[in-house]
Structure formats: C-alpha cells, structure tokens
Amino acid sequence: MNKHYIWNVIGWLVIVLLAVLTIPNMSKLVADKGQITVPSNYQSTEATNMQKKWGRSQRGTTAVVVVFSNGNTALTSDQNKQIDKTIKRIKNHEDQYQIRSMTAASDSSTAASQLISKDKSTQLLQLNVRKSSSHSITSIRDQITQLAKTDGVKTYLTGADVLNQDFSDATQAGVQKTEIIAAIFIFLVLWLVFRSPVTPLFSLLTVGVSVITSISVVANLVDRFNFPFSNFTQVFIVIVLFGIGTDYNILLYNEFRERLANGQDRYSATKEAIKIGGRTVLYSGLSVLIGMSVLGFANFSLYRSAVGIAVGVVVLLAVLLTLNPFFMAICGPHMFWPVKKFSGEGDSRLWHGMAKHAMIRPVITLIVAGIVFIPLALASHGTLDYDDTVEIGNNVPAKQGLRVVQKHFSKGTAEPTTIYIQSDHKLNNEKSLLLIDRLTKQLQNADGVKTVASVTQPGGKAIKQLYVRNQMSSVTTGLVKAQKGVNKVNKGLKSANSQLSKEDVSGSVKKAQKLATGAKQVSDGTKTLQTGISQVTTGVSQMNTSVAGATSSSQQAKLAQLEAALPQLNAAIQELSAQVNSSASGSTSGVTSGLTNIGSSAQDIKSQLQKVQGLVSSASASSGNGYATAVQAFSSAGAPLSATQKAVLQSVMKQQASAQASLLASVKSSLSQVATDTSNIGTSTTNVASQLQTLQGTTSQLQSSVATLAQKSNVVLPGAATALSSASSQTSEISSKLGSLSGAMFTINNKMPALVSGASQVAAGNQTMAEQLASMNKKLTKMRSRLSAATTGLSSVSSGVGTANTYLKGLQKSAAAETFYIPKKSINSGSFKQSMDTYMSPNHKLTKLTVVLKDDPSSAAAMARLPKLEKIVNGSLQGTSLSGAKVAFGGNTSQTNDTSAMASSDFTRTVIIMLAGIFVALMVVTRSLVQPIVIEGILLVAYSGALTLVHWLVKPILGTNMLTWNTPFFTFVMLISLGVDYSIFLMRKYRESLHEPGATSDKMLHAATVIGTVVISAGIILSGTFAALIPSGVMTLIQIALAVILGIVLLIILLPIVMPAVMKITYPYPYSKMGQATASTDDDQPQTRRQQK
Known part of the structure; x- marks a missing residue:
C-alpha cells in the first residue's frame, strides 16, 4: 500500500478534528450574518440607515409586538386588569431587557384606537428593543415571551425579526432532519445498488468528512471575513455534498469493482479507478465548482451566498480523491462484502431503448420532444410568493400572533410601511408641518391604504383643532x-x-x-x-x-x-x-x-x-x-x-x-x-x-x-x-x-x-x-x-x-x-410635543409616516402599491421646501419589494454568468461547441418544465397557489450545476470509445447503455437526498426538493433522447482523424478495458 494513503487519512483526521473544534455557533451566525440584504441604493436600506440616525429610541432596535387575545370574544374587565399588570411588569423591567420604548393602549386615546381591535378581543403592546450580538433576536424572543405571559389571556410575541428568526430556526431544524434522513436513504440505496451493507458506510464516511469540514470552513470564513452567507447556505452544502458526493462515489466504486472483476489486484485496481473514474469526477466536480463559484459575482446577497457550495465542492473532491484510494487499497474486494463475484457496470435497458429509437429517426425525435417538453417549459410559473411566513409552521407562536393581528386588525397592522423624509432643515415649523399633513391626507386617500399616521395626525385621524375649519x-x-x-x-x-x-x-x-x-x-x-x-x-x-x-x-x-x-x-x-x-x-x-x-x-x-x-x-x-x-x-x-x-x-x-x-x-x-x-x-x-x-x-x-x-x-x-x-x-x-x-x-x-x-x-x-x-x-x-x-x-x-x-x-x-394650520407657539405645546417626539427625530430634520396597508405586507398586491405611494410622495413634495428631501420606504413591504426587484434583476444576470461558466467547462470536457449548447438547452428545458410541474402540484399537495420567491433560483442552481454531471458522465463515457473504429451512433448508443445505470442510480440518490428536505416543513425547501426531483426525472428522459439524436445529426460519419488524435491523447485507457468494451 502506498504510504501517502496513510498520510491522507492522518491529515483528514486532523482536519476534521480542527473543524469540529473551531466551528462557530451556526444559529448565532445565521442570526447575525445570515439575513438577506440589498444594496445601499435601495429604498429599504436607505430607510434602515435613516432609522439609525433617529436616536436612541430607534437606533439599533427591533420592533416587536406583544399580542393579547381572547379569541373572538371581547376581553373581560378581569382580563384587561391582568393585561395592565403585565404591561406594568414589562415597564418595570425596561432597563433589564433593554426596552428602548413602548407604546400601550393605556397611554392615550390615540394609542387605544390603534392598539385595541374594534371587537375588543385583541390588544397590542408595541416595543422597541435593542438588538446586538450579545442581545440576539433569540434572546429577545425568549425573554419578552416569558415576561409577557398573562394569566387567562392568550399571549403571543411577533414581529418581522422574530418571524425571520423562527424561519432561521426552522431551517436549522430542517438541516438536522435532512442530514439524518439523507444518510439513511443513501445507505439503503447504496445497499441495493452494490448489494452490500459495507459499501454505503465508506461513501457516507467520506461524504460526512467533506460535509463537516466544508461547513466549518465556510462558517469560519463568514465569521472572520464576512463570506457570503444565508439561511440556506448550510442546508444546501449538506444536500449538494451528499447528493453529488454519493454520485461520484458510485462512479468511483463502479470503476474499482470493474477493475476487480477484470482480475486486477486491489492496488492496481485502485490506481486505475482513480485515474479513469477520478478524471470524470474531476471534470464533473469542476463544472459544478465553476457554476457555483461564478455566483460570487451576483449582486444579491442571497444569490451570492450559494458560493459557499463551491467551497464544499472543493473539499468534497479533495476528500473523495484522497480518502477513497485508502479504503480501496486497504479493503479491496471486502468493500463490497458479502459479494464475491464481481461484474462490470450493468447495462441500462431503458436508456439503450430510448437512445436507439432516437437515433433511428433523430429529426422526428427532436420534433416530438420539442412538442412535448418545450410548451411545458414555456408555461407560466405563476406569481411568486414573497411572504416568508409561509416558511414557518402554523404551530409557531410568532406566526399565530401575526395571524391574530391580521384577523382582528388590518393585515398590515403588525408590519406597517414606514416612509422616512429627511430634510436639510428643521421640520418643526408651520410650513413644513402643513406639507407633511397634506402628504398624509393624500396617502390616506390612496387605494389599498388603511391608515396613515404622522406628526400632524398621530392617531391616523385629523386633530380637528389644528385645521382651518375648526379654527x-x-x-x-x-x-x-x-x-x-x-x-x-x-x-x-x-x-x-x-x-x-x-x-x-x-x-x-x-x-x-x-x-x-x-x-x-x-x-x-x-x-x-x-x-x-x-x-x-x-x-x-x-x-x-x-x-x-x-x-x-x-x-x-x-x-x-x-x-x-x-x-x-x-x-x-x-x-x-x-x-x-x-x-x-x-x-x-x-x-x-x-x-x-x-x-x-x-x-x-x-x-x-x-x-x-x-x-x-x-x-x-x-x-x-x-x-x-x-x-x-x-x-x-x-x-x-x-x-x-x-x-x-x-x-x-x-x-x-x-x-x-x-x-x-x-x-x-x-x-x-x-x-x-x-x-x-x-x-x-x-x-x-x-x-x-x-x-x-x-x-x-x-x-x-x-x-x-x-x-x-x-x-x-x-x-x-x-x-x-x-x-x-x-x-x-x-x-x-x-x-x-x-x-x-x-x-x-x-x-x-x-x-x-x-x-x-x-x-x-x-x-x-x-x-x-x-x-x-x-x-x-x-x-x-x-x-x-x-x-x-x-x-x-x-x-x-x-x-x-x-x-x-x-x-x-x-x-x-381642510388645511392644517398650527400657530408657532403651539408647536412645542404638551400634546403636540408628544407627537413630535414620536414622529420626528431629536434634531427635527427627519420625520416618518406610518402607513398601514389593507393587503398582506408581503403580498404582490401590497408591493404593487409602493410605486404608486412613492409617486404620491414625490408629487406632493415637488416644488415645495421639501422638494430636495430624501425619501425612503421602510418596513416589511418595502424590504420585500426591494428583494423582489433585486432578485428579479439579478436572477437574469446570475443565470447568464452561471451558464457561461458551465458552457466553458463543457467545452473543455466535450471538446465541442454544439454539445455544450445542446446540453445547456436540455438543462434549461428540464429546469423550466420542473417549475411548471411544481406550480401545478403545490395547490393539491402543499395547499398554496404560488411558488416561493427563492424557489426558481435555487432550483436553477441545483439542477443546472448537478444535472450537468449526468451529461458529463454520458459524454465522458462516449469519449472513452472515440479511439475505437465504428460509427458515432454506435459509440453513442454504447455510452448511453453503459452509463444509464450510473445516471439513473445517481438520479435516484440525488432525488432521495433532496426528498429529505420535505420533512423540514420549510416551504421553500419542499418546493425546491420537488422541483429538483422532477427536473432529474426530466433530465433522465431527455438526455438519452436528445443527445443521441443530436449526435446522429451532427456526426453522421465516423469520428474524424482530429477527433481520433484528440481521443488518443485525452483517454489513455488500458487495453484490457478497451477489449472488454
């Protein structure tokens, strides 16, 4: 046995040990650095920056809402007394729990009108709580939830950040479930493929080492160097590495078993398996690596976070090509115990039949395939759902609280839109207040707006004493x-x-x-x-x-x-x-x-x-x-x-x-x-x-x-x-x-x-x-x-x-x-000063308007209203003393709208970059220009067709009418980067026989017949691995899993049909002399192997 195999094992033991010891807290990492961000020129980011300038009461805080509910029945006097006690208790612990400000219904009649539902069944308490690395959303959620418990009243804590944290927690829990389910599934499938309970253990061990090491490396890069990261990074590292790692292991183990079946000893069989199979694995892995790496050029943080998978692919390739030789050389035939008689790769009758018929009538085959699959790919995928609450189970308290608020108040009450107006001069004067009030009334008259509160209308309603009619x-x-x-x-x-x-x-x-x-x-x-x-x-x-x-x-x-x-x-x-x-x-x-x-x-x-x-x-x-x-x-x-x-x-x-x-x-x-x-x-x-x-x-x-x-x-x-x-x-x-x-x-x-x-x-x-x-x-x-x-x-x-x-x-x-007018001496009066403190920054150069929409804040209807509201704001301020003021929309709807705009604009750019990177990789692998085009066409049809099918299935299966907004992107990344492996497997097998005499169609048929088993097995394992995401309960992961599974099915159908047909049309003659020369330098295969084939 080669000594360097032992050093490989020792090295990986040290690396795994260091990885385990140095891995940061993933939950905290997701909370601190895993949130979606958009560039500074987007509205929601500008609004966040303005909020930071507001002052101590809002800078560096998170808004949470305590919901007191008695179902559909009005709160009793005893229950209201208990609620008052709870509010008093929270107020007494403001400093302890870093509560910067709080607004209760008992503060004023204006507050009561906003925080008590019309049916008197629900009461809200608004809190602004300081958040930091030492006082995380998780701590805030747990502390305030415990503090807000009220006897005889259902109590919930909700808010945008709390919901995001619950989503992160659900994702992390989903990762743990996925790891266990995927490991069990892979073990069973490999047992069936190799008819051995031992072989799956070697595969799971090598993939497990790569997963642990990859996650630790990525986490440390994120912690120390702000490497791109999101809620989905960890789960997709696990899924991709388990999926393609198992696929690559199947390819290597089949090559090793084939060498053993040819009578080679374990050392030479190991060497040949790594040389031939490793080259295919390396080509496939590099194509995935290129596809994932180019995501680093994406502008959108979520898309850019997928670059962490590229790190995992690098680690995976290193592990598979260094640890597997050790197990092969040490165990030899015992890797496949109890099997003692070995045979080569089994032929795939399915792919053989499909490829054969495709090459008989290639043009007709392509036309029929186009008629069947292209309409499916071009069908609408429907409107995307940007409501992140669908990612969370209905049993999560924060989501329950949100639904209570949406039921008894307006749907936008819990997550209002905040319009910030920043001027270069102070706004606490009659002229500026008049302009703000005029804008307030114009926004109130806009379609889809429930209420608008501002410094002149703190309760969302006009104060009669401050208007000309009353005066x-x-x-x-x-x-x-x-x-x-x-x-x-x-x-x-x-x-x-x-x-x-x-x-x-x-x-x-x-x-x-x-x-x-x-x-x-x-x-x-x-x-x-x-x-x-x-x-x-x-x-x-x-x-x-x-x-x-x-x-x-x-x-x-x-x-x-x-x-x-x-x-x-x-x-x-x-x-x-x-x-x-x-x-x-x-x-x-x-x-x-x-x-x-x-x-x-x-x-x-x-x-x-x-x-x-x-x-x-x-x-x-x-x-x-x-x-x-x-x-x-x-x-x-x-x-x-x-x-x-x-x-x-x-x-x-x-x-x-x-x-x-x-x-x-x-x-x-x-x-x-x-x-x-x-x-x-x-x-x-x-x-x-x-x-x-x-x-x-x-x-x-x-x-x-x-x-x-x-x-x-x-x-x-x-x-x-x-x-x-x-x-x-x-x-x-x-x-x-x-x-x-x-x-x-x-x-x-x-x-x-x-x-x-x-x-x-x-x-x-x-x-x-x-x-x-x-x-x-x-x-x-x-x-x-x-x-x-x-x-x-x-x-x-x-x-x-x-x-x-x-x-x-x-x-x-x-x-x-109906015009607002307030004398100068009344601006700093008692009641109006309270409104100034709430809706204006301490330097009075920044004000805000709180807009409650009738629609769900994350819905497409709510997002469609923002451009109209922005037009109203700009039109109202144009030609006034505030015409040069900076305006920014904050809140969940604005953030969702910016996310939608960013995702849509960057998606096309990212797709082009990724396809270009993979195209270059395919050109290197296939030494062709036509083949990469056809392969990417097949991948795109499979991707789009899979999304169409999932869109049709989510209603009866998942009870929703829409795909989540990030499903298309991650489905594209997974299917394109992983699906290209199967095309590389096929074309690499085809190129292995290029030096042999015969027609191109015969060689293509032979390649499809031989590699079909590997591809189908790999497809089953990859599908099963993604199916492990379904029990996570996270809607996006479930939809991605379904789309990838369906996409793999479409790929398994399209590859043996389209590629042989195209090869028949484009190469109707034996391979050229240049091709033979290229093949001879590209594939240096043992004579025994060639003779068998």
Missing part, C-alpha cells in the same frame, strides 16, 4: 360676538353724544361770565365800602373824643351829619350782603349743575370708549386671523381649486382685508381723538370743579363776613343814629353810644381788608372759571363732532365684520378649510 368656526363665532359688541358700544356712544348735545354748556358759560361780573362788582363795592367805613370809623372816633369834651355848635353839626350818614352806611352794608348772597347762590348753582352733567357724560364716554376699543381690537384681531387663516388655506389647499380660482379668491380677500383694515384704522383714530378730548374735558372739568370748590369756600367766607357786618351794623348804626337824634339832652349817652359805635366801627373796619381780599379772590376765581368753561365748551363741540364720526365708523365696522363673517362661513364649507 374658522372660532373666528366666525368671535366675529359675531365682536359685531354685537360693536353695535352695543356704538349705541352707547350715540346715547352719550345725545346727552352731551342736550347739555346747555353755552348757558353755563354765560352764567359763569355773569357771576364773574357780579363778583367784580362786589369786589369793587367792598373796596368802596372799606373806604367809607374807614372814614366813618375815623369820624366816629373823633366825634367821640369831641363829645366827651363839649358839644359846640360845630360838633352839633357834625353829629347831625353823622346821624344822617349812619342809616346810609347801614343800608349800603345790607345791600352788599344781599348782593353777595344772590350772586354766590344763583350763579354757582347753575354752573355746578352743568359741570356735574358734563362730568357724568365724560365718565360714560370714557367707559364706552374702553369697551369699544377692546371690541374693535378684538374684531380687528379676529378679522385679521380669519383672513390670514383663509389666505393660508387657499395658498396651501390646492387640490380642489384651480390656479385662477385661487388668484381671484386671494385678490378678493386682500381687498376685503385692506378695506377692513383701513376702516378699523380710521375708527381707531377717531376713538383715539375722542379719548383725548374726553381726557382733556375731564381735566378741564376737574380744574373748573376745583376752582369752583375754592370759589365756593371763599364766597362762603365772604358771605359769612358780610352777614356778620350787616348784623352788627343793623344793631349799632340804628342805635347810634337814635342816640344822635337826642344829642342835645343826652350828651353823656351820646358819648357812651359813640364809644360803642366807635368800637364797633373799629371792629368792622379791621375786618374789611379780609372782606375785600375775599371779594377779590371770588371775582378772580369766577373769571377763571368762566374762561375754563368757555374752553371746555369748545372741546365738547369738537368731541361731539368726533363722536359722530366714530359712531359712523363703528357702523361701517359692524357692517364689514358681518360681511367678512358671511364670507368666512362660506369659506369654512369649502375644501380649503
């Missing part, structure tokens, strides 16, 4: 109140003006002037009286002195004069007293009455002015706001109004607003002037009242002094006069009386300066009061004129407000009233 209602109500108030105040001003008109201010001025004249006369009289009293006082004093001495004739004459003067003096004093009383009481009372009325009217006017100014300001503000809101509505509502209509309406409103503003300005000016006049009059009235009060005080003092003087003079002077009349006999008495008179007159004389001063003050005060009343009369005249203008203006204002109110009420009923 205009407040405006029109305010205008009605303002109009009533203006009318009321206008009435009050008219009444005040009428009252002022009735006041005889001019008469009061005349009375005041008369009072001033009388006061002047009194003042002058007091001065004259003062002079007279002074003279009398002096005379009386002198006389008193004279009387005391003697009573001469001259003194008697003076007494006589004094006697005559005293009555006159007394009369003058009495007249002065009467005049002072008359002028003080009569004139001042009239002036006081007038001032009281004027002051009262001024106070009323002031009160009315305060009201009217407030109402006019209110009317102005309401009117201004109404017009501003209306203009805002017309400038932004757009949809039902043409450009001409908008221009006309805006012009009318501007004219109305301008006229109203001018009128209000005029009224305000008049009222301002009236207010100034009222203030001036009030000041004047105050001054006059003050003067009058002082004057009245002084006059009272004057009246008191004059009354005292009159009283005393009325006593003293008559008495003195009586005494003087009897002066002759009563000198002493005269002297006594004169003494008393002298004292009284002295007293009166002393008080006269004060009396004169008081009279002068009264005169001056009355004069000042008269002048002020005259000035006030002029001001009142002006004020009455301005009040008249003001009342006329207020009447116009009332009419204008009424007209504006009527106009706005009409506008309120128009489409423009």
